[in-house]
Amino acid sequence: MEMIFRALAIYLILLVVFKIAGRRALLQMTSFDLILLLIISxxxxxxxxxxxxxxxxxxxxxxxxxxxxxxxxxxxxxxSGAESALDGSPVILVENGTLLTEKLKKVDVSCDDILVAARQNQGITELEKIKYAILERNGHISIIPLEK
Structure with a gap:
């Protein structure tokens, strides 16, 4: 029975820690993040x-x-509301080529993060060519280009 309580406690602790760390922690994994993940595991x-x-x-x-x-x-x-409480909700970071700076600060995402996602996913190199950049629940940034 002790093992069940241990597993439940660790699961909940990790859920809270990664909720506090935010989706930014899932966005890009650096070598430091890999080392931290190994130590946590x-x-x-x-x-x-x-x-x-x-x-x-x-x-x-x-x-x-x-x-x-x-x-x-x-x-x-x-x-209703459990998914948003546990996973958060998508956040629009760029709208019609304009950075939404308050939202960027709130989710700790930089303009560079958005441009990396734009280059990798859509081949876009300029912020002005992005209609929407959305930070998804899973930590990835979706890019919707402006129509030509």
Whole structure:
């Protein structure tokens, strides 16, 4: 039973930490981010399993994490507002070639981040050619070009 509570606690803690970190943390992974992810995963593994390195303990932990994730999925499906509370909502960062600076500050995204997404996804190199840039729930930036 202790393993179930450990898994639930770690899941909720990571959910809160990454919610606080914001979607910016998902936008681009640098070498520092990779190192941090490895350290977090090692600390999480130790916290989840404690001194129990049995296959049964690992299976119980995995099942608990998957069930909690499924329950959050069900909550998002049936309770209005749960998806926005857990995943956030899309944020428009550029509208008709104009940066929406207050929204950029709020989500901690730079103009360079938008231009990188524009170049990679649409081949656009100028902000003025972007109709909309939208920070999606998953941390990616969608680019909608201005019509020619």
């Amino acid at each position: 090692e600390a999480t593994q130790q916290a989840l399993l404690g001194n129990d390195f049995s296959v049964t303990g690992a299976m119980l932990t995995i099942i608990t994490l998957v069930v909690v994730d499924m329950l959050f999925g069900i909550m998002k499906k049936y309770f």
